[in-house]
Amino acid sequence: MPRFARHLEQQDGPYNPFPGLEALERRLGHALPHRIGSNEGLDMPHRALRARFGDALADLARTYGDAEAWSLRHRLAERLGLSPEQLLVDAGADSLMALALRALCDEGSPVITSAGTYPTWSYFVRGAGCREIEVAYADSTQTLAPDLSALAGAAHREGARVVYLANPDNPTGYLHADADVLALRDALPAGCTLVLDEAYHDFREDAWSPEANPAWAGIIRLRTFSKAHGLAGLRVGYAIATPETLAMLMKVRIHYAVSSLALAAADTVLAHPDETRGHVAAVIARREALADWLREQGAAVLPSTTNFVCLRLPRAAQAAAIHQALLDEGTLIHRPAHPALGHVLRISALEDALQPGRLATLAQGLAREG
Numbered sequence: 110m111p112r113f114a115r116h117l118e119q120q121d122g123p124y125n126p127f128p129g130l131e132a133l134e135r136r137l138g139h140a141l142p143h144r145i146g147s148n149e150g151l152d153m154p155h156r157a158l159r160a161r162f163g164d165a166l167a168d169l170a171r172t173y174g175d176a177e178a179w180s181l182r183h184r185l186a187e188r189l190g191l192s193p194e195q196l197l198v199d200a201g202a203d204s205l206m207a208l209a210l211r212a213l214c215d216e217g218s219p220v221i222t223s224a225g226t227y228p229t230w231s232y233f234v235r236g237a238g239c240r241e242i243e244v245a246y247a248d249s250t251q252t253l254a255p256d257l258s259a260l261a262g263a264a265h266r267e268g269a270r271v272v273y274l275a276n277p278d279n280p281t282g283y284l285h286a287d288a289d290v291l292a293l294r295d296a297l298p299a300g301c302t303l304v305l306d307e308a309y310h311d312f313r314e315d316a317w318s319p320e321a322n323p324a325w326a327g328i329i330r331l332r333t334f335s336k337a338h339g340l341a342g343l344r345v346g347y348a349i350a351t352p353e354t355l356a357m358l359m360k361v362r363i364h365y366a367v368s369s370l371a372l373a374a375a376d377t378v379l380a381h382p383d384e385t386r387g388h389v390a391a392v393i394a395r396r397e398a399l400a401d402w403l404r405e406q407g408a409a410v411l412p413s414t415t416n417f418v419c420l421r422l423p424r425a426a427q428a429a430a431i432h433q434a435l436l437d438e439g440t441l442i443h444r445p446a447h448p449a450l451g452h453v454l455r456i457s458a459l460e461d462a463l464q465p466g467r468l469a470t471l472a473q474g475l476a477r478e479g
């Protein structure tokens with residue numbers, strides 16, 4: 110079975126016609142200070158932008174971002190113990206999912222997903238004309254987890270091109286061990302790629318230890334600056350994969366999808382890891398405090414390796430009633446729209462969630478029906 114979309118496997122290109130000025134400078138080995146050939150609005154004065162956001166933003170705004178994200182990829186490579194060739198930067202993990210599907214799938218390609226996991230994935234799978242096959246979560250007394258053997262079984266049954274796994278998972282918060290993820294990869298049919306969404310990777314206990322973080326063959330790992338790094342509005346994420354796999358993704362990548370501002374912001378945040386590390390520690394402390402409080406209210410709180418807490422209720426109707434009552438008073442928590450997880454509620458571990466009384470309606474809802 111081919112691993113990539115048929116038209117990409119069958120031709121050499123396509124090649125990005127605009128790798129960008131920074132890439133050209135790197136190739137030439139000297140600067141190009143006189144940029145009168147690329148048609149951006151380089152002489153726009155930007156008085157209004159400058160007044161509102163300052164000089165740095167006004168200057169960044171005029172130019173396209175570095176299509177190769179050279180600086181950010183090198184900084185990430187150093188942090189992760191990878192080579193820059195094993196990294197691809199794009200406009201968030203969402204954008205990388207769409208890119209992976211574009212590179213991997215033909216119309217009708219079978220794609221396996223856990224029923225109720227991060228729904229943007231399914232949205233893109235359907236938008237790409239793939240055939241989505243869902244498998245149920247493994248439901249045990251203490252946990253609700255993507256079912257790795259069911260994912261592998263469905264991949265064989267359906268001749269899948271792609272299997273999606275969010276690890277840690279959203280909305281359940283469950284983390285599978287790396288060894289189990291690799292065993293899943295090994296259990297997939299030949300030519301089937303595992304898209305491993307690691308949007309919450311930075312909340313893992315081992316996220317900051319010097320790690321091997323290999324670009325595992327047969328797996329495209331997706332990470333984001335939206336969660337632990339707080340840059341959701343700027344849209345930056347990265348994929349870790351083998352250079353051969355990334356070369357296929359590069360064939361269909363929108364080359365200026367990541368703005369110059371987003372690249373500069375991610376670079377800056379990455380250069381100051383102590384701030385992120387402190388933030389992550391605070392989030393984890395809040396998550397555990399929230400989980401403890403919810404357990405005191407009688408909630409069945411699932412173990413989480415993310416920046417949120419997930420509760421499993423006995424009935425979907427009870428979860429719906431609590432969700433609606435909180436919404437009526439102006440508090441938004443998350444209840445998955447997928448019917449398979451209608452009995453689940455997800456709450457972000459923000460300071461606001463811990464304010465006295467903020468979740469009193471939820472506690473009442475648990476007590477009333479519990």
Ligand SMILES: Cc1ncc(COP(=O)(O)O)c(C=O)c1O
Pocket residue numbers: 200201202203204227275278279306308309332333334335341345346
């Ligand atoms: C599992 C998962 N993947 C991806 C994303 C989106 O990440 P990004 O903002 O980088 O597109 C989210 C955001 O909630 C998520 O929960």
